[in-house]
Amino acid sequence: MVKFSKSVSNMRSSEIRKLMSxxxxxxxxxxxxxxxxxxxxxxxxxxxxxxxxxxQAKQVxxxxxxxxxxxxxLKSLKTYLASKGLPIDESQGLLITTGxxxxxxxxxxxxxxxxxxxxxxNPSFIGALAAFKSFGAAxxxxxxxxxxxxxxxxxxxxxxxGEAVKFLYVIxxxxxxxxxxxxxERREKxxxxxxxxxxxxxxxxxxxxxxxxxxxxxxxxxxxxxxDKTAPICYVGSFAKIFGPxxxxxxxLGPREIVETVELAxxxxxxxxATFTQVLAHEFLAQNKMPAYLQxxxxxxxxxxxxxxxxxxxxxxxxxxxxxxxxxxxxxxxxPETINASDVFTAALKNGAAFVIGSAxxxxxxxxxxxxLAFSHTPEEKIEKGIQIIAEAVKSLL
Amino acid sequence: MVKFSKSVSNMRSSEIRKLMSxxxxxxxxxxxxxxxxxxxxxxxxxxxxxxxxxxQAKQVxxxxxxxxxxxxxLKSLKTYLASKGLPIDESQGLLITTGxxxxxxxxxxxxxxxxxxxxxxNPSFIGALAAFKSFGAAxxxxxxxxxxxxxxxxxxxxxxxGEAVKFLYVIxxxxxxxxxxxxxERREKxxxxxxxxxxxxxxxxxxxxxxxxxxxxxxxxxxxxxxDKTAPICYVGSFAKIFGPxxxxxxxLGPREIVETVELAxxxxxxxxATFTQVLAHEFLAQNKMPAYLQxxxxxxxxxxxxxxxxxxxxxxxxxxxxxxxxxxxxxxxxPETINASDVFTAALKNGAAFVIGSAxxxxxxxxxxxxLAFSHTPEEKIEKGIQIIAEAVKSLL
Numbered sequence: 001m002v003k004f005s006k007s008v009s010n011m012r013s014s015e016i017r018k019l020m021s022x023x024x025x026x027x028x029x030x031x032x033x034x035x036x037x038x039x040x041x042x043x044x045x046x047x048x049x050x051x052x053x054x055x056q057a058k059q060v061x062x063x064x065x066x067x068x069x070x071x072x073x074l075k076s077l078k079t080y081l082a083s084k085g086l087p088i089d090e091s092q093g094l095l096i097t098t099g100x101x102x103x104x105x106x107x108x109x110x111x112x113x114x115x116x117x118x119x120x121x122n123p124s125f126i127g128a129l130a131a132f133k134s135f136g137a138a139x140x141x142x143x144x145x146x147x148x149x150x151x152x153x154x155x156x157x158x159x160x161x162g163e164a165v166k167f168l169y170v171i172x173x174x175x176x177x178x179x180x181x182x183x184x185e186r187r188e189k190x191x192x193x194x195x196x197x198x199x200x201x202x203x204x205x206x207x208x209x210x211x212x213x214x215x216x217x218x219x220x221x222x223x224x225x226x227x228d229k230t231a232p233i234c235y236v237g238s239f240a241k242i243f244g245p246x247x248x249x250x251x252x253l254g255p256r257e258i259v260e261t262v263e264l265a266x267x268x269x270x271x272x273x274a275t276f277t278q279v280l281a282h283e284f285l286a287q288n289k290m291p292a293y294l295q296x297x298x299x300x301x302x303x304x305x306x307x308x309x310x311x312x313x314x315x316x317x318x319x320x321x322x323x324x325x326x327x328x329x330x331x332x333x334x335x336p337e338t339i340n341a342s343d344v345f346t347a348a349l350k351n352g353a354a355f356v357i358g359s360a361x362x363x364x365x366x367x368x369x370x371x372x373l374a375f376s377h378t379p380e381e382k383i384e385k386g387i388q389i390i391a392e393a394v395k396s397l398l
Numbered sequence: 399m400v401k402f403s404k405s406v407s408n409m410r411s412s413e414i415r416k417l418m419s420x421x422x423x424x425x426x427x428x429x430x431x432x433x434x435x436x437x438x439x440x441x442x443x444x445x446x447x448x449x450x451x452x453x454q455a456k457q458v459x460x461x462x463x464x465x466x467x468x469x470x471x472l473k474s475l476k477t478y479l480a481s482k483g484l485p486i487d488e489s490q491g492l493l494i495t496t497g498x499x500x501x502x503x504x505x506x507x508x509x510x511x512x513x514x515x516x517x518x519x520n521p522s523f524i525g526a527l528a529a530f531k532s533f534g535a536a537x538x539x540x541x542x543x544x545x546x547x548x549x550x551x552x553x554x555x556x557x558x559x560g561e562a563v564k565f566l567y568v569i570x571x572x573x574x575x576x577x578x579x580x581x582x583e584r585r586e587k588x589x590x591x592x593x594x595x596x597x598x599x600x601x602x603x604x605x606x607x608x609x610x611x612x613x614x615x616x617x618x619x620x621x622x623x624x625x626d627k628t629a630p631i632c633y634v635g636s637f638a639k640i641f642g643p644x645x646x647x648x649x650x651l652g653p654r655e656i657v658e659t660v661e662l663a664x665x666x667x668x669x670x671x672a673t674f675t676q677v678l679a680h681e682f683l684a685q686n687k688m689p690a691y692l693q694x695x696x697x698x699x700x701x702x703x704x705x706x707x708x709x710x711x712x713x714x715x716x717x718x719x720x721x722x723x724x725x726x727x728x729x730x731x732x733x734p735e736t737i738n739a740s741d742v743f744t745a746a747l748k749n750g751a752a753f754v755i756g757s758a759x760x761x762x763x764x765x766x767x768x769x770x771l772a773f774s775h776t777p778e779e780k781i782e783k784g785i786q787i788i789a790e791a792v793k794s795l796l
Contacts, residue, residue, distance in 0.1 A: 002598060002630050003564065005511045005533075006724030011662045018493040038457035041604055046456065049449055059436035062642030088429065098496050098646070098668040109532075113403045130666035133505075135403075166401065189452050200400060232400055244460030246673030248496070258400055264409045268528035269503050274672040 006114070010133045029386035030354040031373040034176060034329055039379075040300055041244050042284075042293045049283040061279040067267050068200040069251075070098030070278035077251060086235065086253060087227040093252075093259025095266065099272045100206055100238035100250030104263045105131040106269060107167075107202060107234055107252070112137045117164040121149050123332070123370070125176045128169055128204065137166070137193050139363035146323070148186035151193065158197060166346050167200035167234075173206035173220045175326025175373035177361045181219055181326055191227050195354030198232070206238040207248075207328040209294055212302035216326050222251070234258060240299075241329070242290060247277035301329065303384065304375040311384045315391035317398060322373075329376035333346055335369045339397050342368060347393035353386040402451055404512070428434070428752040429441075429771040432574060432727055437639070438643050438698055440682070440691045447681040451638035459677040465665050467494030467649075468676035469624055474667040474683040475628045475649060483623040484633065484651060491650075491657025493664065496671045498636035498648030503599060504530040504660045504667060505565075505632055510535045515562040519547050519556055521730070521759030521768070523574045526567055526602065529770035535564070537761035542576050544721070549591065556595060559561075565598035565632075571618045572605035572726025575759045575770035579617055579724055589625050596630070604636040604648075605726040610700035614724050632656060639680050639727070640688060645675035682743060693765045701725065702781060709782045713789035721773075727774035737795050740766060745791035751784040 053061070060070075068074065073200030074094055082088045084363065097103040104127065112118070114136030120129065122141025132139055142157050143150045149170060158165060170190070182190075192386040201223065208220045224235040234254035239247050247267050252259055266272075284290060305325050312322055312333070322333040335341070341357035371390075378386060401423070451459070457470075466472065472492055480486045495501040502525065510516070512534030518527065520539025535619035540555050541548045545569060554562060556775055568588070570580040580588075592599050599621065606618045622633040637645050650657055664670075682688060703723050710720055720731040733739070739755035748750065756768030769788075776784060 002509075002653065004508055004659060005514075008508050008659055008662075011508075011659075011666070033462075035462050038454075038461055041457050041460040043453060043456050046460070055441060056436075059410070059439050062439040062441070062444070062644040064431075064433050089648070091636075098672075101666070102668040110402055110406050110409075111400075113405075116403075127666060127669065133664065134666045169491050216612075219517040240462075244674075245462040246458070246677070248668060248670070248672040248674075255400065261402060261406055261409075264406075265532065268409070268499070269526060269667070270500040270534045270646060271525065272646070274496075274646040274647075274675050276642075276678070277672050277674050314590040385541055 001382045007134055007136060010136060011130070015260060020305070021216055026240050028349065028352055028354050029378060029382045029389065031375065031378055031386060032354050032356050033312055033377045034374050035245055035377050036241065036297070036377065037377050039384050040297055042289065045284065045293065046280065047291045049287065051282055052283070053279070054080060057279055061276040065272045065275040065278065067263055067272050069094070069273070070275055072279045072286070076282050080285055081253060085221065086226070087229045091229055091256060093254060093256040093263070095252045095263050096257050096278060097252055097266065098270055099240060099245070099248045100204065100236045101127050102266070102269070103236045103250050103252040103262070104128050104202070104204065106265045108132050108135040108137065109265050110261045111166050111200070116166045118167060118169060119154070119161070119165055120169045120219045120363050121171070121175070122363055122367070123177050123358065124169065124363060125171060125204065126360050129363055141363035144175070144180065148172065148180070148182035149190060151186065152191045155193060158193070158199065165199065167204045169204065170192060171204045172223060173205055173328070174210055174325060176207070176328070177356070178329050179323040179325040179328060179330040181216070183249045184219065187223055187226060191223055195228065195231060200232045200234070202234050202236065204236045206241050207364045209242050210298060210301060210329070211327040212298060212305065213326070226391070232258070240254045242294060243281055243284055247281055249273060251282050252266035301376060303381055304378070307380055307383045308373065308375045308387060311387035315388050317391065317395050319398070320394060329374050331373045331375060333373060335394060336398070337369050339369050339394065341371050343397055344371065344390065347396055348390045351389045351392065353389035355390065405532055405534060406688045408534060409528070414445070417612065422693065426747065426750055426752050427776060427780045427787065429773065429776055430752050430754050430776045431785060432772050433643055433775050434502045434639065434695065435775050435777065438695055440687065441550050443682065444526050444678065444688045444693065445776045447678055447685065450681070451677070455677055457673040459594055463669050463670045463673040465661055467492070468673055468680060470684070471680035474680050478683055479651060483619065485622070488628055488644060489654060490766065491572050491652060491654040491661070493650045493657050493663065494671050494676060495648045495650055496668055497638060497646045498602065498634045498642070499525050499529070500667070501634045501650040501660070502600070502602065504663045506530050506533040506535065507663050509564050509598070514564045515559045516565060516567060517552070517563055518561070518567045518761050519569070519573070520761055520765070521575050522567065522761060523569060523612065524758050527761055539761035541572065542578060544578055546578070546580035547568065547588060549584065549587045552590060556597070563597065565600050566592060567600045567602065569602045570621060571603055572723060572728070574605070574726070574727050575754070576730045577613070577721040577723040577726060577728040582617065585621055585624060589621055593626065593629060598630045598632070601636065602633050602634045606640050607640050608696060608699055608727070609725040610696060611701065611724070630656070640692060641682055645679055647671060647679050648676055668764035677744050689765055699774055702776070702778055703729070705778055705781045706771065706773045709785035713786050715789065715793050717796070718792060724769060727772050729771045729773060731769045731771060733792060734796070735767050737792065739769050741795055742769065742788065742791045745794055746788045749787045753788065767796070
């Protein structure tokens with residue numbers, strides 16, 4: 001007889017999964033997926049890399065590697081992280097993970113007992129919320145505005161849950177799903193709060209490289225760079241948006257004791273991440289192929305975001321507002337409180353367009369007059385038409 | 399302040415990890431690693447596969463895939479599994495995992511609450527024991543003999559723990575670490591027991607293809623093939639030993655409800671396994687490159703096993719016994735009860751040879767007059783010398 005563990009009740013899929021699967025039909029114009037368009041992957045670079053691999057490198061690529069990561073990749077990644085100002089020294093550990101998702105999941109495994117509190121932004125990243133919940137965490141969200149998390153509300157939340165709070169989870173750069181970037185001032189205030197309380201911070205930064213304008217580069221400096229080196233900040237990054245999600249490679253940079261404990265958990269989770277793709281990612285970094293690639297995708301995403309913004313301005317009825325992204329993949333649309341995004345979804349899908357409803361990103365799964373539109377994946381020429389369909393759906397429900 | 403979860407106390411690494419790291423020095427003749435030798439990977443096949451990939455296939459390889467797996471790989475894997483007699487129908491689910499290790503870990507996550515009992519063989523696979531423990535399971539081992547698990551002892555164990563037993567974990571083919579293969583009779587008796595008790599079975603079969611003699615192929619038929627299709631058997635397999643561990647690809651074939659629940663857990667664990675290596679594994683199967691590769695490695699492992707057996711016969715003192723493997727990677731050596739394998743390890747390492755001590759494979763970490771010798775990884779010409787060193791260490795402690 002099959003008896004599942006208690007944790008399974010926290011994993012059961014919701015309405016969202018059903019809606020997402022409906023949107024998988026390729027004839028649908030979908031703004032659902034938080035992923036690059038297939039045409040944007042660096043296939044020429046990949047071909048060059050594969051052609052240049054020695055027999056020995058290919059053999060190593062087929063073999064198990066250390067749980068911490070393929071040593072040459074750890075080295076080239078350290079060089080890359082150091083160039084962004086991140087602390088690479090004896091006080092910190094670095095671990096390659098099977099996507100950033102695994103880093104978030106394993107941190108949850110080593111930090112969370114059932115009933116522990118995780119404070120997140122509201123809205124927040126679906127995958128992180130699911131990982132926290134799967135280890136029994138109680139999630140409490142703090143509202144975001146255009147400059148970042150609401151500091152007063154955060155303080156009140158931390159006061160309220162006190163010692164039960166295991167960590168705070170934030171995405172400061174080109175937020176998923178909110179599309180915003182934290183201001184410098186908000187970053188400073190956030191750091192002040194976590195430092196005063198000696199609170200663990202999980203900083204997720206998959207989109208930091210994807211600023212549309214070089215002038216914004218300075219705004220993307222991670223909290224981990226600004227903070228004192230002794231602050232308990234776990235910085236999670238990913239190759240998904242700067243190379244390819246299909247490599248399934250992310251990383252965790254954080255206090256040595258935490259990273260070593262996560263490495264221990266990784267041993268029994270999947271032993272090591274794919275050595276094959278680690279070899280490719282190492283070459284991508286070591287051969288310095290990333291800068292040119294990033295230039296190209298930044299331009300591409302900026303253009304797509306612009307097309308989507310123009311379409312929203314032309315099509316959306318009064319009372320609907322949206323963020324103006326300065327980078328990343330997403331635009332967050334807020335409709336009048338009377339509108340349920342699920343109804344908009346159903347109406348839009350009928351006419352061939354899809355997005356992700358706002359409640360998917362609410363830690364409590366409640367608030368639902370919002371939607372996330374990803375402009376990263378949809379071909380440029382289809383964006384206008386998709387927005388038209390969604391705007392018509394909104395109008396029909398006003 | 400960093401506060402770890404309760405589960406971390408079950409992950410703390412033991413003596414074994416320290417010993418393994420000592421053995422990593424490349425000048426050491428190591429029989430520790432359960433892995434193919436680098437020279438045995440199918441690099442020519444890989445080159446052909448990469449060269450033959452279309453632009454579109456490479457783009458898909460860089461992209462996220464469904465959590466369940468890259469659909470063409472699921473299809474080619476089903477064809478392969480069906481050819482082995484495994485049930486591929488609506489009652490069963492199939493999931494691609496990040497190595498077989500992830501399948502074992504995620505089954506643990508969805509099945510085990512702290513204190514639940516998992517019954518294993520003794521000795522058993524380190525990685526599985528670590529996964530079970532990391533979710534708080536209480537482990538109880540049942541002795542193995544040359545034909546498989548001790549049926550009377552298993553019955554007694556199941557009587558003793560009753561409803562607390564969540565599942566039984568076994569490796570019937572070319573056991574890691576014991577090197578044995580279950581007899582047909584023992585398989586039938588085992589199935590009888592789990593059927594009568596309606597007990598979940600986790601059947602791990604990474605080595606089934608690695609029989610040394612074609613005549614033994616019929617002996618490798620999985621329990622999942624022999625059992626009634628409605629039996630709650632989760633069959634875990636891996637590409638690690640039939641393609642390359644660096645691909646990090648395994649699979650879980652089992653009752654649909656279990657596999658769908660594991661898939662839900664995988665969503666928040668790593669979203670999907672590397673699409674890049676899934677594309678390669680699919681081509682390896684679909685282009686029918688595996689049969690010739692398997693022929694080659696079966697011969698190579700048979701030869702290495704033979705060299706190791708001859709060396710043991712020549713070098714080991716009386717009172718030491720070992721299994722005679724008919725396939726797989728391992729030989730299990732039993733020394734007189736008075737000898738501690740850790741002492742042998744220390745003495746052998748000093749002279750340049752290494753192995754894994756028996757207690758690593760004991761669910762309770764106790765019994766320690768045994769050692770596992772892997773013949774899969776060490777170059778042929780070094781096997782004799784390594785065995786000599788270990789035999790001298792044993793003699794010095796008698």
